[in-house]
Amino acid sequence: MTTEAKPNSRERLLEAAAMLTYRDGVGIGVDALCKAAGVSKKSLYQLFASKDELLAASLKEGAGAFVAGLLPPANDGRSPRERILHVFEQLELQAGAPGFQGCRYLAVQIELKDQRHPASRVARRIKRNLTTFFRAEAERSGAGDPDLLARQLILVFDGASARAGIGADNLKGLIAPTVATLLDVAGLR
Amino acid sequence: MTTEAKPNSRERLLEAAAMLTYRDGVGIGVDALCKAAGVSKKSLYQLFASKDELLAASLKEGAGAFVAGLLPPANDGRSPRERILHVFEQLELQAGAPGFQGCRYLAVQIELKDQRHPASRVARRIKRNLTTFFRAEAERSGAGDPDLLARQLILVFDGASARAGIGADNLKGLIAPTVATLLDVAGLR
DNA sequence: ACCAATGGAAACTGATCGGTTTTCATCTCG
DNA sequence: CGAGATGAAAACCGATCAGTTTCCATTGGT
Numbered sequence: 001m002t003t004e005a006k007p008n009s010r011e012r013l014l015e016a017a018a019m020l021t022y023r024d025g026v027g028i029g030v031d032a033l034c035k036a037a038g039v040s041k042k043s044l045y046q047l048f049a050s051k052d053e054l055l056a057a058s059l060k061e062g063a064g065a066f067v068a069g070l071l072p073p074a075n076d077g078r079s080p081r082e083r084i085l086h087v088f089e090q091l092e093l094q095a096g097a098p099g100f101q102g103c104r105y106l107a108v109q110i111e112l113k114d115q116r117h118p119a120s121r122v123a124r125r126i127k128r129n130l131t132t133f134f135r136a137e138a139e140r141s142g143a144g145d146p147d148l149l150a151r152q153l154i155l156v157f158d159g160a161s162a163r164a165g166i167g168a169d170n171l172k173g174l175i176a177p178t179v180a181t182l183l184d185v186a187g188l189r
Numbered sequence: 190m191t192t193e194a195k196p197n198s199r200e201r202l203l204e205a206a207a208m209l210t211y212r213d214g215v216g217i218g219v220d221a222l223c224k225a226a227g228v229s230k231k232s233l234y235q236l237f238a239s240k241d242e243l244l245a246a247s248l249k250e251g252a253g254a255f256v257a258g259l260l261p262p263a264n265d266g267r268s269p270r271e272r273i274l275h276v277f278e279q280l281e282l283q284a285g286a287p288g289f290q291g292c293r294y295l296a297v298q299i300e301l302k303d304q305r306h307p308a309s310r311v312a313r314r315i316k317r318n319l320t321t322f323f324r325a326e327a328e329r330s331g332a333g334d335p336d337l338l339a340r341q342l343i344l345v346f347d348g349a350s351a352r353a354g355i356g357a358d359n360l361k362g363l364i365a366p367t368v369a370t371l372l373d374v375a376g377l378r
Numbered sequence: 379a380c381c382a383a384t385g386g387a388a389a390c391t392g393a394t395c396g397g398t399t400t401t402c403a404t405c406t407c408g
Numbered sequence: 409c410g411a412g413a414t415g416a417a418a419a420c421c422g423a424t425c426a427g428t429t430t431c432c433a434t435t436g437g438t
Contacts, residue, residue, distance in 0.1 A: 159348020
């Protein structure tokens with residue numbers, strides 16, 4: 001059995017916010033969120049200070065799944081190169097699934113514009129963790145310029161995710177050779 | 190002297206739409222657009238069928254400046270490699286300017302979600318032209334896989350532009366070596 | 379069985395949304 | 409000078425926005 005049997009109001013709101021803002025954008029109304037969650041507006045505003053805070057909490061709550069869906073398990077014995085490639089294999093996999101709209105954290109930051117918005121701050125933090133993973137693996141691998149490689153990888157991640165999300169590319173045959181090229185040049189084998 | 194001396198209502202609306210939707214997102218209200226353009230809503234709806242059409246027309250009208258600000262002049266005698274690098278030099282330059290928010294066409298597509306929205310169609314077309322430029326240069330250069338290279342370049346373009354637009358990276362020391370690596374591996378010298 | 383806490387449904391606030399219409403001042407042209 | 413066209417300002421429309429409040433049915437504890 002899982003630890004969460006029946007979701008409470010708070011969890012249902014977070015889940016509805018995650019789903020609807022990803023599908024329709026952060027401009028989605030609170031009435032729609034409440035209806036989808038089966039929770040009254042009164043309860044929403046007892047649990048969260050504002051729609052903005054609900055949005056931020058929803059992003060933060062989804063960070064675990066985001067990481068779990070992309071990163072390899074810690075200390076799985078594979079090489080840094082394999083562990084980095086794992087992330088992009090997962091991305092390509094997710095990009096092929098129906099309903100994929102690109103990285104939600106990038107989308108939120110682009111939609112909100114204001115970088116000081118609570119949800120934008122959360123999104124930035126979560127994405128920084130991904131960059132940190134890349135840099136850690138790059139350093140562990142003894143790459144010539146680990147920081148450059150990490151920046152290149154997150155750049156490819158966001159570019160690929162965004163382009164797949166808007167249906168401009170399906171990433172097939174694109175992401176693997178591109179990342180491999182960057183890893184090769186950085187000296188990762 | 191330039192060909193346009195004083196902008197008419199239509200041009201002022203297109204300009205205001207370009208500026209405000211880039212700064213604040215496509216959710217900007219028509220009242221704000223009209224006020225910024227100094228044009229009444231009545232006139233707006235005589236000139237455009239809807240806000241969506243105004244937005245689409247505004248993007249289309251800005252395509253010329255977008256191309257002029259990025260692409261090198263046709264037949265400037267430089268090599269494909271130099272001409273491709275020119276685009277990314279321009280991008281890095283623009284990314285350093287105040288008010289830079291990333292590629293407006295990518296942002297519009299991400300914000301709208303609906304790929305059949307008239308403005309989303311226009312944005313897609315304009316970005317396809319950039320990919321076409323990359324592919325043409327790649328073919329002209331005799332690259333091993335011109336199509337792959339073009340997709341890699343537009344991926345880097347969107348990724349770099351998006352990340353600079355949200356303030357996640359300033360591209361300094363990132364974009365040039367990354368593109369150079371891709372060009373090297375593709376056999377462009 | 380009773381009382382109090384819970385929370386959903388819905389009414390409500392004031393603001394804003396996209397879009398339409400009216401009014402009135404200004405301009406051009408005969 | 410006078411008639412017609414123009415277009416900005418602003419009222420107006422129904423819908424929706426974020427957020428608050430009221431009302432009432434359900435619930436759990438005693």
